[in-house]
Amino acid sequence: QKCIGRATASGARGPFVSQGEFACPPGGRWAIDANPFVSGGVLYVAYRDDAIAAGAETGISVVRTDSEGRADWATRKDVLKSTDISWDTTAISGTTHVIENPSMFNSEGEWYVAYSGNNWDSPRYATGIASCGSSPLPESRCTPVRNGVAKPYFGFTGAAGLGPYRGLPANHQGPGGMDVFAAADGTLRAVWHWWNPLNAQRYVAIGRLLRDDGGFYVGP
Numbered sequence: 256q257k258c259i260g261r262a263t264a265s266g267a268r269g270p271f272v273s274q275g276e277f278a279c280p281p282g283g284r285w286a287i288d289a290n291p292f293v294s295g296g297v298l299y300v301a302y303r304d305d306a307i308a309a310g311a312e313t314g315i316s317v318v319r320t321d322s323e324g325r326a327d328w329a330t331r332k333d334v335l336k337s338t339d340i341s342w343d344t345t346a347i348s349g350t351t352h353v354i355e356n357p358s359m360f361n362s363e364g365e366w367y368v369a370y371s372g373n374n375w376d377s378p379r380y381a382t383g384i385a386s387c388g389s390s391p392l393p394e395s396r397c398t399p400v401r402n403g404v405a406k407p408y409f410g411f412t413g414a415a416g417l418g419p420y421r422g423l424p425a426n427h428q429g430p431g432g433m434d435v436f437a438a439a440d441g442t443l444r445a446v447w448h449w450w451n452p453l454n455a456q457r458y459v460a461i462g463r464l465l466r467d468d469g470g471f472y473v474g475p
Contacts, residue, residue: 256283259302261324277326278318280306285313288356290434294391298324301334301357301368311351313337315370317359317392332392334368335385339396340404342417343372346379354383359391360435360443362466366390368397369445371431372407373417375457378428380450381410381417384471401470409433409447409473423473424462428452435464445473 258279262271277300278286284305291300297319304316314337319330337343337352345351356371366387373379385397401408401420410419411428423430429450438444443464448457462473
């Protein structure tokens with residue numbers, strides 16, 4: 256089992272002191288990949304939340320926190336379940352679906368979630384984007400965009416990939432773990448990691464998250 260903890264400090268540079276669990280589902284289920292973000296002066300956390308899925312399947316939830324960063328569980332919303340899409344079927348089992356690494360972001364007044372799917376140690380690992388509506392706490396599960404049920408939004412465009420809607424700069428294999436954030440000038444940036452099959456290691460890349468008539472794309 257893997258769980259998310261919570262630590263506090265008097266300043267952002269620390270030192271931090273553990274305050275125990277933030278999210279630790281019952282029954283041995285996992286809670287990982289915490290993604291804190293702020294909307295309207297309130298802190299929210301999106302995370303991989305396997306408590307909303309069954310068996311080997313996974314899910315993503317978002318929850319609002321109180322003034323001390325503790326989850327207000329009455330506000331928790333299901334964002335996406337691994338069985339909501341089909342391209343996240345792992346190469347390991349051929350049947351299990353995996354989504355993880357959520358990143359909630361706002362673009363032109365609409366909330367989106369970027370997430371990873373498939374097994375991380377392969378060129379098939381990729382990034383989906385789903386539309387969540389006007390609130391950081393969606394009323395219903397988010398909707399994958401650009402035929403996102405059948406294929407990833409960003410991914411490797413070579414033969415070992417999954418036919419993504421768009422590639423990323425340098426077209427590395429297995430791009431996932433994408434985190435979208437606002438830079439100091441207010442524009443959106445994206446940071447992600449990719450898989451190098453030659454040494455079985457992952458490396459980090461960064462770019463600008465931009466929009467055109469076809470949707471989101473990443474530029475240098």
